[in-house]
Every structure is written in C-alpha cells, then in structure tokens.
Amino acid sequence: EHNTEQIYNxxxxxxxxxxxxxxxxxxxxxxxxxxxxxxxxxxxVDPSTQKGIIPRAxxxxxxxxxxxxxxxxxxxxxxLEIYNEDIRDLLGADTKQKLE
Numbered sequence: 038e039h040n041t042e043q044i045y046n047x048x049x050x051x052x053x054x055x056x057x058x059x060x061x062x063x064x065x066x067x068x069x070x071x072x073x074x075x076x077x078x079x080x081x082v083d084p085s086t087q088k089g090i091i092p093r094a095x096x097x098x099x100x101x102x103x104x105x106x107x108x109x110x111x112x113x114x115x116x117l118e119i120y121n122e123d124i125r126d127l128l129g130a131d132t133k134q135k136l137e
Contacts, residue, residue, distance in 0.1 A: 042086045045093045053094050057101040
C-alpha cells in the first residue's frame with residue numbers, strides 16, 4: 038500500500054543521512070522472485086512518486102555534497118544481485134558475469 042517515495046522517506050532516508058555524515062550504509066532487498074525488489078530499488082521515472090530507492094539516494098547524496106563547504110567526499114556504490122548462490126555486479130560492464 039506504500040509507494041516508493043514513502044518507503045524511501047521512512048526507511049532509506051535516515052540511512053542515507055548517516056552516509057552523508059561519513060557512515061557506511063547498506064540496503065538489502067530480499068524476497069521471492071517477482072515480489073517487487075527491483076521495482077522498489079530502481080522504480081520508474083513517471084510518476085515521480087514511483088522513483089526507486091537508488092535514484093532517490095543518489096539525488097540525496099549529491100545534493101548533500103553540493104551543499105557542503107570545506108569538505109572532500111569519496112563516493113562508492115555497489116549494486117549486487119545474489120541469486121541461487123551466484124553473485125553478479127549489476128553496475129559492472131558485463132552484468133551476466135558471475136563474481137567469485
């Protein structure tokens with residue numbers, strides 16, 4: 038019954054705020070195939086209330102970096118899929134390649 042905007046504000050926003058303060062953050066999307074994990078994480082552009090957690094987090098982080106004064110930032114992100122005990126890097130050049 039919640040849209041991704043509500044999910045982000047209630048669950049991910051505090052985590053991303055911590056990331057902007059220098060803490061590491063991880064979000065796990067866990068569940069059965071077809072249960073909506075990818076949609077929740079990626080979302081769709083229109084309507085904007087259905088934009089996923091990942092694009093919302095990136096906007097949040099980059100807005101915080103732009104507003105910061107006298108600070109340096111190093112940003113790293115991973116987007117991994119673990120399925121049937123196989124791990125794939127979804128941000129890598131070959132998303133079908135399994136990682137060891």
